Amino acid sequence: MPAYRSRTTTHGRNMAGARGLWRATGMKNEDFGKPIIAIANSFTQFVPGHVHLKDLGQLVAREIETAGGVAKEFNTIAVDDGIAMGHDGMLYSLPSRELIADSVEYMVNAHCADALVCISNCDKITPGMLMAALRLNIPTVFVSGGPMESGKVNIKGKVRSVDLIDAMVAAADDKVSDADVEVIERSACPTCGSCSGMFTANSMNCLTEALGLSLPGNGSVLATHADRRGLFVEAGHLIVDLARRHYEQDDDSVLPRNVANFKAFENAMSLDIAMGGSTNTVLHLLAAAYEGEVPFTMKDIDRLSRKVPVLCKVAPSVADVHLEDVHRAGGVMAIMGELEKAGLLHSDLPSVHSMSLAAALERWDITRTKSESVRKFYLAAPGGVPTQEAFSQDRRFEELDLDRTTGCIRSAEHAYSRDGGLAVLSGNLALDGCIVKTAGVDASILKFSGPARVLESQDAAVEAILTGKIREGDVVVIIYEGPRGGPGMQEMLYPTSYLKSKGLGKACALVTDGRFSGGSSGLSIGHVSPEAAEGGLIGLVQDGDRIEIDIPARSINLAVDETELKRRREAMQAKGKNAWKPAKRARKVSTALKAYAALTTSASRGAVRVVKD
C-alpha cells in the first residue's frame, strides 16, 4: 500500500516547522491526513485560451475540499504562439514546454503533493503538463480551458466562419482591402478559449481525452459554455477519488502511466490522424511517451498513418468547420466511436472516468447513447457574443449532427480519405523521418518535385515569399530552425500562410527542420530529422537542387549524386566550429535559449532534452 506522499511533510515531530507553514497556508487540524492535491493552473492575460482561468483553479479547489481533499493551487507560464509568431518571440514557444513540465515537477515534488489536477489549454501548456504527469506518475486529471468560438464575418453579403488564420492570410493578400482585413481581424477571435480550429491546442486537448486523462467533452465543449463548468467540478471530485483508490486501496490502475499506456498512445495517435490534428501532436506525443517510458516512436506513427482514415476535417483543412461543429457531431467520443466501429481502436482501456473505453463509448458516443443528458451536452453551441468570461452562455444547437455520411464526422465507410491525415516521410533528406499533415494537402500535389530555394531562417523565407522571389514549382527549404538550430524549432505559420496569400499554396512545397503551427496547411513538411544543426543532409541543400516528394510512397529525397554530397559534407566539416551553423544569420540567442539548445534533441525524438550521464 503506497503511503500518501504528503505524510513526508505533514507527519512526525521533526516536521513541526513544515506543519506550521502548512497551517499558515490555511490548513486546519482536520486537514492533516487528507490527500494534498496540487492544482497546476495556467492563468495569464497574455493568452485568450487562459484569460478566463483565473478563478477556475479555486473552483476546482472548493470541489476537492468538498470531496475530502486539501487543494493547493499554483500557476505555470503560458506562451501565446499566435502572438509570439513571426518574430524571435517564437524561439521561446517550444522551450516553454520544458519549463512548464519542470515547474509542475518542481512544485509537486518539492511539496510532496499526492495527486494533480492540470488546468491547461494552449499549445505548449497541455503538452508540458502531460509530460509532467507522465514523469511524476501520480494520480492526475486534465481539464482544459476549452475552445474559442469561431468568428463570423459578412463579406460581400456572404457570412462565413473565420479564425486567426483567416486574418493572417488576408493581411498578406494584396487583393483584400484594409477595411476587409480589419473586419476579419475584429471577428476572427471573438471569445476566450483556444483558437477555434483543429490547431495544436484543440488537438492536444482532444488527445488527453483519447489518452484517458480527461473527461468526455474536454476537447470540444466551448470555453464560454455553461456545460464546461461541469468538467471542472467533476475533476475536483474525481481526483480525490483517484487518490484514495491509489493510496488507500493500492490501486495502481489509476496512475497516468497505466492509463496512458502504449495502447492509449496508439488510440490518441489514431484519433489525431482521423481528425487531421496538428503535426505538433507528433512532437508532443513522442515527448510524453519519453517521459512516461512508453516505447511509442515515429515508426508507430507511420504504421498508424497508413491504416487510419480521415474521418473529420476541421479548419485549417477545410474552411467553415470549427470545434463547435465537432462538438455538435459528438466530439472526441464520436470520432473514437467511428474508429471503434472500424476496428481501429483499443476499446478495453480504462480511463480516469470509465472502467473501459467500450463502456465510455456506450454512454458518450451520441450514435449509441441512451442518455438524454449526454445528447443535450453535445448540443452546446456558441453564444455569438464576444466575451472573456468562462461559462457565460448556455445556447444550444437545435439538433445533433448525426450524419456520418456527409456530416462533420464521417464513418470509416464514408471517410474523407482512406489514408490518414498525417504521414511520416523518409529518404536521404530525412533519415530519421519528417511529418506532413496530408489532411491539408491538395490531392494534386501529393507527388511534387522542384528546385530548392534555401533560406536560413523563417524571417528570410517570409521576405522571399512576400517579395516574389518564390515562384510556382519551387520547394522552399528553411534550415537551421530545428530544436537545436533555431533554437526552439519555430512554427512556420507565416511562411505557409503567405504562400497561400500569394496564390502559391498549391503550387509550392515547404520543407523545414522547424515545425508548423496547427494553423498551417498545404504541402508543408516539417520536423526533418536529423536537423541541419545536427549534421542532417538538409544542411547541405543548395539553391536549385531538385527535391522529390512522394507522399503515397512516403518518400522525400534530395536528387544530388553521392559524390557531390560527399564533397559538400567535407567542405562543411572543414568549417570547424562554424560547421552546421547558418552562414548569414544575425540572430541574438539568449543564454536561456542556449541552455535549451545544449540539451534538446531532434524532432524524431520529440525534441526532448537528454542529459548525458
Ligand SMILES: CC[C@H](C)C(=O)C(=O)O
Ligand atoms: C492558429 C495557430 C495556433 C496559434 C498555433 O500556434 C498552433 O496551432 O500551433
Ligand SMILES: [Mg+2]
Ligand atoms: Mg502553435
